[in-house]
Amino acid sequence: MFEAILLTVITAATPLLLAAIGELVVERSGVLNLGVEGMMIMGAVTGFAVANLTGSGTLGILGAIGAGMALSALFGFLVLVLVTNQVATGLALTLLGLGLSGLIGEAFIGVPGLKLEKLDLPFLSDLPFVGPVIFGQDPIVYMSVAIVIAVAYALARTRAGLVLRAVGDNHASAHALGLSVLKVRFLAVLFGGGCAGLAGGYMSLAYTPQWVENMTAGRGWIALALVVFASWLPWRVVIGAYLFGAVTVLTFHAQAVGAGVPSQLLSSLPYLATIVVLVLISSNRRLTLVNTPACLGKPFVPDR
Amino acid sequence: MDSSTAAAEEGTNNAPPGGGGRRAGAEILLAARGITKRFGSIAANADVDLVINKGEIHALLGENGAGKSTLVKILYGALQPDAGSVEWQGKPVRVASPAAARSLGIGMVFQHFSLFEALSVSENIALALEKPGTMRSLGERIRAVSREYGLPLDPDALVADLPVGIRQRIEIVRCLLQAPRLIIMDEPTSVLTPQEADELFLTLKRLASEGCAVLYISHRLEEVQRICHHATILRHGKVVAECDPTLETPGSLARMMVGAEIANVAAASRPNETSPVRLSARSLSLAPATPFAVPLTGVTVEVKAGEVVAIAGVAGNGQGELFDALTGERRTAAGMVTIDGTPCGQEGITRRRQRGAAFVPEERLGHGAVPGFRLSSNILLTRHATDDGLVKGGFVAFGRIGEMEKRIKQVYDVRMSHDDPEARSLSGGNLQKFVVGREMSRNPGVLIVNQPTWGVDAGAAALIRQALVDLSRKGSAVLVISQDLDEIYEIADRIAVISRGHLSPAEPAAAMTRERIGLLMAGGAEAGTAAPAPVTAAAGGA
Structure with missing residues (x-):
């Protein structure tokens, strides 16, 4: 029972974690992409379609990532090159993704999907209890963990991470130093798109291996909120995503058991719990302000 | 004024004997020709055309908008010229x-530091280096x-926590770590x-003696005379003169910069x-209000009818607060x-304006005026509730605003390409004249101005300063917050100094030497407020 709950927690948290860590990188570069939901749903439908047509889960994953990146490339072109309003463009991207995915996915409604194989790791997966829970996951879960560790390390320790933070903190200074602000931001936007696409692919290839219209059900928006509440720190995104996943799963079980609590209240619990915990851990205003990208959402036009 | 001139002369005596003679034999480091x-x-x-020799401190002089920043950005590769060539060591x-x-x-x-506030000192420096190495070795x-150059820095400190003087050190040390042959400094002493500044000059002289050239941009002529070997003067984007500044007077340099005599401020009678x-x-x-802001502590100051009180201080010491x-x-x-004796600490801006006060904030575009609004609308924004009759029964009297706009334009010499343009289309100096004029044309009983002539050319600055003094002599109280000591000496009857949110007692300008102000800026003001501050009526006399 407990193992099963833990497994579902991981499954519920992974798409949020992936989308949020991607958006974290985007926002750290100073760009606000509100199109996460749209990129996720495009990843979901493309991943499902590719896997279904080719019969290959790996190609499905790649397709999901590619779809997210393609949509984010469009966003990057609009906001970075044509300097459109980031908020409006992001919202439009979500609407575009939702509509386009419905169109593409029409042929796949009710088609049985392809569920990603669990990737057993030698020795580790055979450990008692820990083995099946932690090391008996599908490849995307491992990828999500690897991506978070890589992003956290890169932000804190590498030159690329330093450049990213610098561009998000003060794009005018970064430009004066000769850093290519737009290039850095475009790459960050692509990375965010890839992560959101992967998160969507996880929904349709592992979470519920089928295509249902609007199946991401607002997870992109939750991921966006997680980034802000986690004050742009990767490890806090992990806490937020897993907490949200855990409380979601627990409320399902509470409903099944039939606790005498209105279901509306129960379904609002994940949001409340996540907000409360993340507000508590980000009570250090100084740390929060230092990590807040000062140029978030501000357009940059190099003077040449 | 006497004390300041004495201080400047003292400084000149310490300066090395510069001279036009050294220019002939020197080796050319950088030659820019025909830059357009x-x-x-x-x-x-x-x-x-600009020629800089090895080991030379070369001044680039000019008013705001003369093209200094553009030229420097071209030399530093941040802008590409439309025409012209650059030679570096002959190639x-x-x-x-x-x-x-x-x-x-x-x-x-x-000038406006290219630093990242959320990053540490060593991270800031690492960004500018090709091969920074590990953070630890870079820190060392x-x-x-x-330390070697007398500019001690803590590599792990967060830039946001550091005062402006230290921030400039970071930029200088960042340059030094690149083993430069030429350092370009854009108005380094303004902060x-x-x-x-004296410490900075020592560093610059040492660099020059080691063969490193310095291109020194400034509009403070005394400094230029004190440390520079050669000067190139720009006006309206063209080189108008080259000279050895030690052989000139501040007056002659100013004439070359502006192309005309600059009127001195005439103060009628003492208050x-x-x-x-x-x-x-x-x-x-x-x-x-924010973790990076400065708290105000026990600030006490009085401004009487008919006097100008100036608050000196280095940027970021609580002036904005x-x-x-x-x-x-x-x-x-x-x-x-x-x-006027009424407690109004709880009142909002509009109420205080109705009491006869007027305000000119430091940032003219965005704070003093809405960039996308026409000048007439900008007039309405600060004067809708005052007794100018611009709003009647909830309706805006556009005719009256139009007349007012024309009058301000005329009296304060605001130049514009067409009638009633958007605020953002005005140049900085013109917009400042408009914002100051908008507030002054009310004849306010109390005027509070932050940085009245920041980034304004010499002619416009003289006009604004004269208007401030004239307003006070008509019986208004004028409080000027400024970082420009020359300006303060020109207009102030009494001077107070702000340092980390503490304000020193205001004292007669004649009694305040530059040295004293410097000490107060560097923290003396805090010690001063610890004792009971005697703000006496005698302070107003000269």
């Missing part, structure tokens, strides 16, 4: 980017170099106390000692601020 850069129809640089080069400039050996210390190099206090702050304390508290952008306890 257009922005739209305006030529920011037109056929500019033609194309400076395609700041990185290319750095690899040639050109470093730059920016920073410590070593900064320093006189003492900090009367017994005049009533029109504006006062009493033990004004204010908690910081004090302005916000006095204008009502932030509320305080009622008695902490009084206008």
Whole structure:
């Protein structure tokens, strides 16, 4: 029972974690992409379609990532090159993704999907209890963990991470130093798109291996909120995503058991719990302000 | 004024004997020829020649908008010229980017620092280096170099926590770590106390003696005379003169910069000692609004009818916070601020304006005026509630606003291409004249101005300063917050100094030497307020 709950927690948290860590990188570069939901749903439908047509889960994953990146490339072109309003463009991207995915996915409604194989790791997966829970996951879960560790390390320790933070903190200074602000931001936007696409692919290839219209059900928006509440720190995104996943799963079980609590209240619990915990851990205003990208959402036009 | 001139002469005596003679035999480091850069129809640089020798401190002089920044950005690779060539040590080069400039050996210390507040000192420096190495080894190099040049730095400190003087050190040390042959400095002393400036000059002289050239941009002529070997003067994007500044006078240099004589401010009569206090702050304390802001602690100052009180201080010492508290952008306890004897610390900006106060904030575009609004709308924004009759029964009297706009334009010499343009289309100096004129044309009883002539050319600055003095002599109380000591000496009857949110007692300008102000800026003001501050009526007399 407990193992099963833990497994579902991981499954519920992974798409949020992936989308949020991607958006974290985007926002750290100073760009606000509100199109996460749209990129996720495009990843979901493309991943499902590719896997279904080719019969290959790996190609499905790649397709999901590619779809997210393609949509984010469009966003990057609009906001970075044509300097459109980031908020409006992001919202439009979500609407575009939702509509386009419905169109593409029409042929796949009710088609049985392809569920990603669990990737057993030698020795580790055979450990008692820990083995099946932690090391008996599908490849995307491992990828999500690897991506978070890589992003956290890169932000804190590498030159690329330093450049990213610098561009998000003060794009005018970064430009004066000769850093290519737009290039850095475009790459960050692509990375965010890839992560959101992967998160969507996880929904349709592992979470519920089928295509249902609007199946991401607002997870992109939750991921966006997680980034802000986690004050742009990767490890806090992990806490937020897993907490949200855990409380979601627990409320399902509470409903099944039939606790005498209105279901509306129960379904609002994940949001409340996540907000409360993340507000508590980000009570250090100084740390929060230092990590807040000062140029978030501000357009940059190099003077040449 | 006497004391300041004496101080300047003392400084000149310490200066090394510069001379035009050294120029002939020296080796040319950088030669820019025929540099032209257009922005739209305006030529920011037109056929500019600039030759810098090795080991030379070369001044680049000019008013705001003369094209200094454009020229420097071209030399540093941040802009590409439309025409012209650059030779570096005799070889033609194309400076395609700041990185290319750095690899040639050109470093730059920016006027508005190119620092990242959320990053540490060593991270800031690492960003500008090709091969920074590990953070730890870089930290040690920073410590070593900064100590060697007398500019100690803590590599792990967060830039946001550091005062402006230290931030400039970071930029200088960042240049030094690149082993530069030429350092470009854009108005480096505008953010320093006189003492900090002296330290900077020592560093520059040492660099020059080691063979490193310095391109020194400034509009402070005394400094240029003191440390520079050669000067190139720009006006309207063209080179108008080259000279040895040590052989010139500040007056002759100013004439070359402006192309005309600059009027001195004439103060009619000294204010009367017994005049009533029109504006006062009493033990004004204010908690910081953000983690990076400065708290105000026990600020006490009185401004009488007929006098100009100036608050000197290095940027970021609480000037903005004090302005916000006095204008009502932030509320305080009622008695902490009084206008004409009425406690109004709890009142908002509009109420204080109705009491006869007027305010000119530091940032003219965005704070003093809405960039996308026409000038007439900008007039309405600060004067809708005053007794000018611009709003009647809820309707805007556009005719009256139009007349007012024309009058301000005329009296304060605001130049514009067409009638009633958007605020953003005006140049900085013109917009400042408009914003100051908008507030002054009301004949306010109390005027609070933050940085009245920041980034304004000499002619416009003289006009604004004269208007401030004239207003006070008509019986108004004028409080000027400024970082420009020359300006303060020109207009102030009494001077107070702000340092980390503490304000020293205001004393007669004649009794305040530059040295004293410098000491107060560097923290003496805090010690001063610890003792009971005697703000006496005698302070108004000369």
